[in-house]
Amino acid sequence: MHYEDRIGTFQVVFCDGTYFRVYHSLGQAATYQSSGDLSEIEISAQKHVNIVSLMGDKRQRARVQGCWAKPPVRPTAAKPSSPAGPCSGSTSWKAGPRTYEFQQPSKPIRDIPEEKVIEKAGVYDISHRPSGVSRLRLFPDFLQQEEADWMFSTLLAELPWSQKTNYRQGESYEEPRLTCWYGELPYTYSNSTLQAKAEWHPVLSGLRSSIESHSGGSFNSLLCNMYRDGRDSIAWHSDNEPSLGARPTIASLSLGDTRIFSLRKQPPPEENGDYTYVERLRIPLAHGSLLMMEGCTQDDWQHQVAKEYHDRGPRINLTFRTIYPEP
Numbered sequence: 001m002h003y004e005d006r007i008g009t010f011q012v013v014f015c016d017g018t019y020f021r022v023y024h025s026l027g028q029a030a031t032y033q034s035s036g037d038l039s040e041i042e043i044s045a046q047k048h049v050n051i052v053s054l055m056g057d058k059r060q061r062a063r064v065q066g067c068w069a070k071p072p073v074r075p076t077a078a079k080p081s082s083p084a085g086p087c088s089g090s091t092s093w094k095a096g097p098r099t100y101e102f103q104q105p106s107k108p109i110r111d112i113p114e115e116k117v118i119e120k121a122g123v124y125d126i127s128h129r130p131s132g133v134s135r136l137r138l139f140p141d142f143l144q145q146e147e148a149d150w151m152f153s154t155l156l157a158e159l160p161w162s163q164k165t166n167y168r169q170g171e172s173y174e175e176p177r178l179t180c181w182y183g184e185l186p187y188t189y190s191n192s193t194l195q196a197k198a199e200w201h202p203v204l205s206g207l208r209s210s211i212e213s214h215s216g217g218s219f220n221s222l223l224c225n226m227y228r229d230g231r232d233s234i235a236w237h238s239d240n241e242p243s244l245g246a247r248p249t250i251a252s253l254s255l256g257d258t259r260i261f262s263l264r265k266q267p268p269p270e271e272n273g274d275y276t277y278v279e280r281l282r283i284p285l286a287h288g289s290l291l292m293m294e295g296c297t298q299d300d301w302q303h304q305v306a307k308e309y310h311d312r313g314p315r316i317n318l319t320f321r322t323i324y325p326e327p
């Protein structure tokens, strides 16, 4: 059976007498047990249609940035096609009167890659391209529990946290988190600048030395982020400001409640900025963990910490970087 909804095409394929599978051109597929009763098969297929349509709408709306997505246009009922052959192989199914016809799928099914989870200590080469590798190194237990507890409460109380104002298309907005900056040079992102602050808090200079000797990197600056609860977040971005130089190494230390650090690969040019089919990674960053981002990671991937809609306690994230004077 072949069916078209407002976001793509569906196909119902009978695997054998017992099972049938519903495919959607967006990539989602599901297998159902068949009783042989066509109306039951229609109900299962329709459920699948509804779920995938909802997901498709959500994704499509998320892609429309800076303006409201138009409500989806529902197609007018299709003219029924003439009845045809037996119920095996693939047939066409349209809303309205039940009619079936054999038809090949119009386009190949495209799968959305499954999100991969990284949670164990290790070195992860997440992508390769001719100019280099994108590499992550995860040390989930970089700090001992007691040391991490003490650092968290000290930094929460003693750092000069404040809410930064950024600018986008001439409009100002408050960052949904608190920050502070350490380094001999200022740091500009999202059209606003964090002023230089050469005097490091002693806990932070101690941490910098131990991260440098553990990782082999060297850092002259630090961006501190504080997520007060699950509503604080950082949106998709790459740390690719010119002042960070080419292929920056960034050391990210987390304290406090665990939050999900997500990465998504930059889509190839022919996708025109559509991230639907890109590879995705998910890394729960727990209290005392250290994540190193190296090589082409900032060129080929974006990262975010999304809002969470259940209780989350405060979390501090420290990203050690090297800043170069801008020409």
Ligand SMILES: O=C(O)CCC(=O)C(=O)O
Residues within 6 Å of the ligand: 223, 225, 234, 239, 252, 261, 285, 303, 304, 305, 317, 319
């Ligand atoms: O909080 C985090 O883990 C990520 C912070 C981040 O992406 C950044 O500072 O650029």
